[in-house]
Amino acid sequence: MGGALSRFRSGGDTGFRLLTWCFAASVVALFTLLTVVLWNESLPALRTFGARFLVSTEWNPVRERFGAGIAIMGTLVTTGIAMLVAVPLSLGIAIFLSELAPHRLRTPIGAAVELLAAVPSIVYGMWGLFVVAPLMADTVQPWLGAHLGFLPFFRGPAMGVGMLTAGLILALMIVPYIASVSRDVFLMTPRELKEAGYGLGCTTWEIIRDIVIPHGRKGVMGAVFLGMGRALGETMAVTFVIGNAYHLSWSLFAPGNSIASILANEFTEADGDVYLSSLIGLSLVLFLITFLILGAGQLWLRSLSGGKEA
Amino acid sequence: MPRVSVGRRRLLNALVLTGSTLAAVTGLAVLVWILADVGIKGAGAVRWSFFTNLPTPPGMSGGGLGNAILGTLVMTVTAAALAVPVGILAGTYLAEFGRGGRFAAVVRLLSDILVSAPSIVVGVFVYLVLVRPMGHFSAWAGAAALAIIMLPVVVRTTEEMLLLVPNAMREAALAMGAPYWKMMFRVIFRASRAGIVTGVMLAVARVAGETAPLLFTSLNAPYWMHGMNEPTANLTVTIFNYAMSPYEDWHALAWGAALLITLSVLIVTTGARLAMRGGGTR
Numbered sequence: 001m002g003g004a005l006s007r008f009r010s011g012g013d014t015g016f017r018l019l020t021w022c023f024a025a026s027v028v029a030l031f032t033l034l035t036v037v038l039w040n041e042s043l044p045a046l047r048t049f050g051a052r053f054l055v056s057t058e059w060n061p062v063r064e065r066f067g068a069g070i071a072i073m074g075t076l077v078t079t080g081i082a083m084l085v086a087v088p089l090s091l092g093i094a095i096f097l098s099e100l101a102p103h104r105l106r107t108p109i110g111a112a113v114e115l116l117a118a119v120p121s122i123v124y125g126m127w128g129l130f131v132v133a134p135l136m137a138d139t140v141q142p143w144l145g146a147h148l149g150f151l152p153f154f155r156g157p158a159m160g161v162g163m164l165t166a167g168l169i170l171a172l173m174i175v176p177y178i179a180s181v182s183r184d185v186f187l188m189t190p191r192e193l194k195e196a197g198y199g200l201g202c203t204t205w206e207i208i209r210d211i212v213i214p215h216g217r218k219g220v221m222g223a224v225f226l227g228m229g230r231a232l233g234e235t236m237a238v239t240f241v242i243g244n245a246y247h248l249s250w251s252l253f254a255p256g257n258s259i260a261s262i263l264a265n266e267f268t269e270a271d272g273d274v275y276l277s278s279l280i281g282l283s284l285v286l287f288l289i290t291f292l293i294l295g296a297g298q299l300w301l302r303s304l305s306g307g308k309e310a
Numbered sequence: 311m312p313r314v315s316v317g318r319r320r321l322l323n324a325l326v327l328t329g330s331t332l333a334a335v336t337g338l339a340v341l342v343w344i345l346a347d348v349g350i351k352g353a354g355a356v357r358w359s360f361f362t363n364l365p366t367p368p369g370m371s372g373g374g375l376g377n378a379i380l381g382t383l384v385m386t387v388t389a390a391a392l393a394v395p396v397g398i399l400a401g402t403y404l405a406e407f408g409r410g411g412r413f414a415a416v417v418r419l420l421s422d423i424l425v426s427a428p429s430i431v432v433g434v435f436v437y438l439v440l441v442r443p444m445g446h447f448s449a450w451a452g453a454a455a456l457a458i459i460m461l462p463v464v465v466r467t468t469e470e471m472l473l474l475v476p477n478a479m480r481e482a483a484l485a486m487g488a489p490y491w492k493m494m495f496r497v498i499f500r501a502s503r504a505g506i507v508t509g510v511m512l513a514v515a516r517v518a519g520e521t522a523p524l525l526f527t528s529l530n531a532p533y534w535m536h537g538m539n540e541p542t543a544n545l546t547v548t549i550f551n552y553a554m555s556p557y558e559d560w561h562a563l564a565w566g567a568a569l570l571i572t573l574s575v576l577i578v579t580t581g582a583r584l585a586m587r588g589g590g591t592r
Contacts, residue, residue, distance in 0.1 A: 016491035020403035023396050024417045027465060030458065031420045034435050041438055092333025100327060101334070111583065113337045118579040119344060120519025122546050123568045126553045130561075131347050172340055179337070203323035226426060233428025235522035236550065260430050260522070267434065267526050283434040287427065294423045302419075 042281035059246050066278035068285055070246055074256040079231040081167025090178035098186035117176035125240030128169040133160035133241055141253055152250035161243040164252040169237050174227035185219030186212050219304045225297025229290045235260035259286040352569025355562045365532055368557035375567055377534045377543040385449055386518045389456035394510055397461050401468025421462035430522035432458050437526040449542040452528025456517040467509025471502040508582040515578040519571055521546035545571050
């Protein structure tokens with residue numbers, strides 16, 4: 001009886017373990033399937049255009065000639081602008097929340113900043129189109145043109161929509177991610193180190209520069225990469241304000257296109273196998289870039305918490 | 311270290327701390343700015359007909375987004391029904407059997423990457439594996455895309471919440487002679503129920519505001535949904551179409567929809583977070 005019972009029990013437990021294993025494996029399966037399907041479906045375009053697909057700046061549905069050059073440039077430029085704005089802003093917020101703010105205010109202010117991440121991206125896009133773009137066209141871009149117009153980046157007509165506006169909206173969207181992870185990392189700094197610093201007469205900034213930031217360096221890098229991964233793949237906010245144009249320009253005021261915005265605008269309209277396959281090729285490129293960036297960010301964050309637990 | 315006068319050190323300190331405070335003020339100001347704009351411009355559109363009527367052609371008044379509200383609700387709930395059981399069981403594996411294992415580490419890493427992966431790529435994927443073989447856009451495809459986005463969130467939250475349950479409870483149940491699965495369902499899931507439910511609510515709130523994965527899966531429609539097998543109206547794609555249109559009254563409806571979706575998402579998110587903080591699991 002006892003033997004039968006224990007056999008029954010261990011059978012049930014093995015079954016339960018196997019069941020949960022299968023569901024855990026479904027995440028891996030999903031990921032693999034996604035990569036394989038995107039790869040297979042973009043093969044026609046990759047065969048037709050070869051490696052030139054990645055660098056060619058031609059995107060001509062009429063002549064069926066496609067290259068990812070403009071889309072990749074647009075994605076990288078808007079993400080670059082977003083990072084230039086978002087990283088200092090986020091680190092400022094993280095320092096404020098971890099070192100400066102009165103304890104009573106830390107939780108509510110932190111929660112409010114994190115709420116920025118909960119606002120749907122379509123709302124950022126719409127707000128960017130109807131509120132930020134006119135402001136950029138009437139005030140910000142003329143001012144930049146007048147004062148920094150000697151740089152090629154700030155020349156040309158102020159249209160409101162374009163690379164610069166898209167980058168700024170992206171920056172606002174990724175600030176909450178970078179700020180909240182950095183704050184958590186800063187809060188992990190051992191108290192003794194900071195107290196020792198203050199005991200030596202350091203100012204708060206010196207503590208932050210020489211103790212808090214070096215201690216959390218990997219974590220901050222991880223946070224920045226997570227934000228970058230988000231910015232690269234963000235679709236709706238960019239599609240509204242990037243202007244959707246296929247030409248390269250030094251000016252950041254000029255309209256452009258990113259991988260995500262091209263997909264959003266053209267995917268359902270693609271007629272012809274090469275056209276569709278090229279669009280899928282674009283999404284594969286986007287997926288691979290974000291995979292690398294997000295993977296690097298996760299590994300950095302992991303090495304941090306792993307080191308702490310060990 | 312170079313010798314710097316105390317005055318200059320203090321000045322630099324004051325500058326940096328001011329900058330940091332300004333950064334926080336900027337963040338809060340942007341939040342208030344967005345919410346105020348959406349609130350002011352959206353409030354005018356939200357009246358009873360907004361929830362009950364079908365959209366009207368531009369120029370005709372009295373149009374509503376009842377069909378889009380219904381579509382978003384149906385697809386979000388379906389997505390949750392698909393993703394939550396899978397996610398909870400996968401999270402169970404990570405928390406109960408996968409501590410320190412290599413396979414579990416891979417699942418964790420891939421989940422964390424998928425959480426932030428571009429949602430438009432998920433839309434492309436679902437188009438290729440569901441929409442094209444079926445031959446038409448459908449609510450099923452939209453729900454599947456949302457479910458794929460929800461899954462990794464549910465997996466990781468479930469794992470976190472299960473790990474918060476003290477091991478002593480597991481040992482107590484096992485010592486009473488309960489098999490592992492019975493211990494999970496009778497003790498551990500019950501102990502972590504509040505945390506898992508709030509985690510699921512956060513995931514639902516996140517996908518409810520998604521647009522990109524629906525563009526090529528559920529598409530949009532100007533009429534009420536009759537089933538899961540046809541293009542289905544939803545709030546976010548409607549916002550996209552209406553905001554990009556040249557018609558003022560469609561813009562007004564889009565702002566109304568933006569207000570509705572933002573409010574719902576923020577209320578659920580804030581509620582879930584408050585519950586998580588006060589829930590006693592921590």
